[in-house]
Amino acid sequence: MSICEILSVGTEILLGDILNTNCRFLSRALADMGISVLYHETVGDNEQRLADALERALGRSDIVITTGGLGPTPDDITRDVCTKAFGYELEFRPELARQIEDYFTRAGRKMADSNLRQAYAPKEATVFRNYNGTAPGLGMKKDGKCLVLLPGPPFEAEPMFRQSVVPFLEEYRTCTIVSHQVRTIGIGESTMAQIAGELLDGENPTVAPYCKTGEAYLRVSARAHNKEEADLLCAPVIEELKKRLGDYVYGIDVEGVEQAVVPLLKEANLTVATAESCTAGFIAKRITDVPGASAVFKHGIITYANEVKEKALGVSPETLALHGAVSEETAREMAQGVRKVTGADIGLSVTGFAGPDSDEEGKAPGLIYTALDAPGVTLCEKIETGRNDRDYNRFVAASRALNLLRRYLTSKPHQGG
Amino acid sequence: MSICEILSVGTEILLGDILNTNCRFLSRALADMGISVLYHETVGDNEQRLADALERALGRSDIVITTGGLGPTPDDITRDVCTKAFGYELEFRPELARQIEDYFTRAGRKMADSNLRQAYAPKEATVFRNYNGTAPGLGMKKDGKCLVLLPGPPFEAEPMFRQSVVPFLEEYRTCTIVSHQVRTIGIGESTMAQIAGELLDGENPTVAPYCKTGEAYLRVSARAHNKEEADLLCAPVIEELKKRLGDYVYGIDVEGVEQAVVPLLKEANLTVATAESCTAGFIAKRITDVPGASAVFKHGIITYANEVKEKALGVSPETLALHGAVSEETAREMAQGVRKVTGADIGLSVTGFAGPDSDEEGKAPGLIYTALDAPGVTLCEKIETGRNDRDYNRFVAASRALNLLRRYLTSKPHQGG
Numbered sequence: 001m002s003i004c005e006i007l008s009v010g011t012e013i014l015l016g017d018i019l020n021t022n023c024r025f026l027s028r029a030l031a032d033m034g035i036s037v038l039y040h041e042t043v044g045d046n047e048q049r050l051a052d053a054l055e056r057a058l059g060r061s062d063i064v065i066t067t068g069g070l071g072p073t074p075d076d077i078t079r080d081v082c083t084k085a086f087g088y089e090l091e092f093r094p095e096l097a098r099q100i101e102d103y104f105t106r107a108g109r110k111m112a113d114s115n116l117r118q119a120y121a122p123k124e125a126t127v128f129r130n131y132n133g134t135a136p137g138l139g140m141k142k143d144g145k146c147l148v149l150l151p152g153p154p155f156e157a158e159p160m161f162r163q164s165v166v167p168f169l170e171e172y173r174t175c176t177i178v179s180h181q182v183r184t185i186g187i188g189e190s191t192m193a194q195i196a197g198e199l200l201d202g203e204n205p206t207v208a209p210y211c212k213t214g215e216a217y218l219r220v221s222a223r224a225h226n227k228e229e230a231d232l233l234c235a236p237v238i239e240e241l242k243k244r245l246g247d248y249v250y251g252i253d254v255e256g257v258e259q260a261v262v263p264l265l266k267e268a269n270l271t272v273a274t275a276e277s278c279t280a281g282f283i284a285k286r287i288t289d290v291p292g293a294s295a296v297f298k299h300g301i302i303t304y305a306n307e308v309k310e311k312a313l314g315v316s317p318e319t320l321a322l323h324g325a326v327s328e329e330t331a332r333e334m335a336q337g338v339r340k341v342t343g344a345d346i347g348l349s350v351t352g353f354a355g356p357d358s359d360e361e362g363k364a365p366g367l368i369y370t371a372l373d374a375p376g377v378t379l380c381e382k383i384e385t386g387r388n389d390r391d392y393n394r395f396v397a398a399s400r401a402l403n404l405l406r407r408y409l410t411s412k413p414h415q416g417g
Numbered sequence: 418m419s420i421c422e423i424l425s426v427g428t429e430i431l432l433g434d435i436l437n438t439n440c441r442f443l444s445r446a447l448a449d450m451g452i453s454v455l456y457h458e459t460v461g462d463n464e465q466r467l468a469d470a471l472e473r474a475l476g477r478s479d480i481v482i483t484t485g486g487l488g489p490t491p492d493d494i495t496r497d498v499c500t501k502a503f504g505y506e507l508e509f510r511p512e513l514a515r516q517i518e519d520y521f522t523r524a525g526r527k528m529a530d531s532n533l534r535q536a537y538a539p540k541e542a543t544v545f546r547n548y549n550g551t552a553p554g555l556g557m558k559k560d561g562k563c564l565v566l567l568p569g570p571p572f573e574a575e576p577m578f579r580q581s582v583v584p585f586l587e588e589y590r591t592c593t594i595v596s597h598q599v600r601t602i603g604i605g606e607s608t609m610a611q612i613a614g615e616l617l618d619g620e621n622p623t624v625a626p627y628c629k630t631g632e633a634y635l636r637v638s639a640r641a642h643n644k645e646e647a648d649l650l651c652a653p654v655i656e657e658l659k660k661r662l663g664d665y666v667y668g669i670d671v672e673g674v675e676q677a678v679v680p681l682l683k684e685a686n687l688t689v690a691t692a693e694s695c696t697a698g699f700i701a702k703r704i705t706d707v708p709g710a711s712a713v714f715k716h717g718i719i720t721y722a723n724e725v726k727e728k729a730l731g732v733s734p735e736t737l738a739l740h741g742a743v744s745e746e747t748a749r750e751m752a753q754g755v756r757k758v759t760g761a762d763i764g765l766s767v768t769g770f771a772g773p774d775s776d777e778e779g780k781a782p783g784l785i786y787t788a789l790d791a792p793g794v795t796l797c798e799k800i801e802t803g804r805n806d807r808d809y810n811r812f813v814a815a816s817r818a819l820n821l822l823r824r825y826l827t828s829k830p831h832q833g834g
Contacts, residue, residue, distance in 0.1 A: 008457075013440075013441075013444070013457065014455065014457065015444055015445065015448050015454070016442065016443070016444030016445030016447075016448060016454075017445070017625075019436070019441045020437065020440065020441070021436060023430075023433075023437065023459075024430075024436045026433070027430070027433030028432065028434075030433075031432045031433060037432070037433075038431065038460070038461065038466065039458065039466075039470075040425075040430070040431065040458065040459035041456065041457065041458045042440075042456065043455070053456075179432075179434075188524075188529070190490075190529035190531050190532055191526075191527070193490055193529075193531070194529050194531065208428075208429070208492070209490065210429060210434070210435075211570065213572070219429075219434065221432075274698075276698070279702070280698070280702055280704070280714075281691075281697070281698025281699060281702040281717055281719065282698060282702040284697045284719045285697055285698040285699040285702055288697035288698075288721065289807070289808070289811075291773055293721075297697075297721055298720075298721050298722035298724070298725050299718075299719065299720065299721065299725045299729065300698055301719070302691070302698065302701045302717030302718070302719070303715075303716065304705060304710075304711055304714055304715050304716065304717070305711065305715035305716065307715070308715050308716045308759075312716065355708075356708055383525075384525045385524065386520075386522075386523030386524040387524075389549070389572075390706070390708060392572065394706075
């Protein structure tokens with residue numbers, strides 16, 4: 001199997017001025033072709049360090065993909081260093097000059113003379129046209145080594161890679177790798193891994209645990225000749241993981257628990273209304289992140305102040321006085337109140353302390369109550385994150401509220417349909 | 418000057434599963450200490466390749482910072498490989514075991530046995546406590562080489578770096594670089610750069626333009642012996658930029674327009690209530706991202722459905738029928754309605770099409786109206802992003818609504834105080 005590495009060039013990356021998103025995009029695209037990426041390396045706009053890194057890369061890898069350093073200014077050195085490494089010479093290519101002029105015409109701008117510097121390429125190289133900028137990409141193959149040069153800006157590099165470089169690398173494709181994510185919530189990464197047990201030792205598919213803010217997931221990856229075969233390898237492992245992890249699993253290949261909740265609500269033909277204190281609209285925002293959420297979500301009320309909890313939701317002053325705004329009792333009355341006021345099928349509420357610092361009642365940041373009210377049932381869950389991190393606590397509060405809704409929807413016998 | 422490199426460990430990075438944001442954060446933080454980062458390298462969870470990369474890194478750099486591979490599972494190998502590279506031995510540290518147990522207690526979870534694996538460290542190493550996870554960080558110095566091990570998750574690595582690693586690296590600091598951001602909204606990056614003009618050519622401080630979702634900002638960076646001197650170099654340039662850019666500037670070193678809005682409301686002793694359709698809680702969420710927002714924000718109403726706009730805000734059925742839900746008229750009535758219903762000093766509304774796809778009325782995604790109602794005045798702004806990108810459109814809609822509020826607050830003669 002061919003080994004590939006990605007060599008990023010740019011002092012701005014080493015200074016932390018920009019985030020290197022090309023590496024991620026390229027890595028994923030190469031993994032999907034069954035090309036192993038074993039190294040990422042970044043060097044600055046320095047000829048010697050780039051030449052050394054390139055020599056090392058060509059020594060240990062079959063395919064080297066560089067990004068960046070193809071611009072029109074003198075500190076853009078990637079093309080020259082790479083051309084030299086392959087023992088080639090640059091020559092002026094009139095068709096490149098025309099393409100660059102074309103680009104400026106389309107963008108309604110005037111070409112700077114310095115841009116003509118970008119019209120030079122070795123005659124042995126394959127040129128990849130850049131429709132979103134002026135720097136052409138280059139591909140060279142010699143003595144079993146393959147070198148691909150891409151421009152730095154992601155909106156230039158990504159389309160060029162998909163359109164021109166994937167076909168250029170087709171001979172290296174060994175297989176198709178397909179990955180699926182088994183997403184869980186309400187369980188830590190290590191406990192999840194313990195439950196997955198010996199499935200983590202599998203070779204095809206492989207299973208690996210990861211964590212995300214307030215969540216954990218398992219990645220199941222299979223390698224096969226084509227997507228269908230790879231999916232067949234993954235399927236029984238995913239089923240087994242779902243069986244072992246039970247209700248902790250909220251979905252496969254979804255980006256958040258809201259992605260599971262909206263289809264469940266649609267399926268059950270139910271609507272939800274939200275009453276939010278500490279999350280202040282974040283639950284509603286996440287529900288409506290899902291296109292088509294308007295079928296199941298119509299109305300939300302943000303009650304950040306106690307008097308609004310009374311006035312807009314009918315939470316009783318006695319409850320607030322006796323138990324405080326952050327209490328199971330208040331959460332329950334908020335969920336009941338929002339269902340009643342809005343006429344939705346389900347009311348979902350959150351109240352809590354996001355932090356920083358404790359509130360006047362002396363309760364700790366990260367103490368959150370979420371409640372759900374539906375015909376015949378009111379559920380409540382208490383969460384203690386143990387963290388004094390406002391963003392984290394609010395994200396987790398929203399996730400756990402959505403998860404309470406998910407568990408209600410998956411456990412109850414559906415009535416609609 | 419000391420040379421540093423960042424060695425990231427994790428097959429998930431090489432597979433493109435996660436974006437390597439640690440590199441950027443660390444690079445910027447090190448640049449601010451006057452420490453040169455010359456290389457970023459990433460290898461997978463493979464003992465031999467990690468050992469080789471570590472040897473190479475320690476050969477060419479004075480400081481090597483690793484990220485990732487400190488977890489409790491067998492594929493987490495960074496600590497073991499680094500310990501071996503320094504010729505040290507791991508030993509069980511009871512205080513680390515207690516800290517890990519502490520972490521689980523605070524998080525209200527049960528510790529897995531595998532987590533005890535994280536309580537081992539060489540006795541020569543400095544341990545960096547992890548307040549946001551279980552993996553302790555480690556620092557080792559020997560024979561003029563310095564090795565720092567950080568956990569992979571950014572919310573663990575970043576606070577640990579700021580709190581413990583910066584002091585650990587203090588002897589390598591050569592200067593202090595201070596950067597300030599002049600944040601603007603309502604103007605494009607290139608126009609902003611044009612207005613900044615010759616200030617972009619400065620050497621100390623430097624001024625560089627950047628863009629963010631729906632915004633643009635200028636970064637002013639000065640290098641000096643200490644923070645005070647660097648700040649003195651920045652100050653006149655920031656003042657000049659503020660003068661040239663005028664009302665486009667919403668703040669210095671703030672993370673979003675909501676950070677400017679909350680203090681302005683507090684200062685004027687005014688409250689705002691929100692009526693949100695397409696953003697569905699996102700404006701309220703962003704206002705309440707600011708600690709202490711409860712003094713100025715008490716109540717928000719999310720009216721995702723037309724009938725709720727009528728019922729909860731009193732938008733007239735005629736307006737909805739005649740002009741549609743996404744119209745200046747509806748936005749105005751929403752802002753007026755929410756102010757009336759909630760009794761807040763200011764009502765702020767948004768209605769729009771986030772996309773994907775056009776709505777039944779045939780209006781294009783990215784068409785947004787935001788309105789503000791206050792005693793004696795109703796303002797409205799129309800926005801056309803021209804993009805069919807749901808997340809982008811909702812973010813920009815929230816930003817522009819908050820900016821409408823900011824401009825109202827900065828232009829009106831303050832009454833409270």
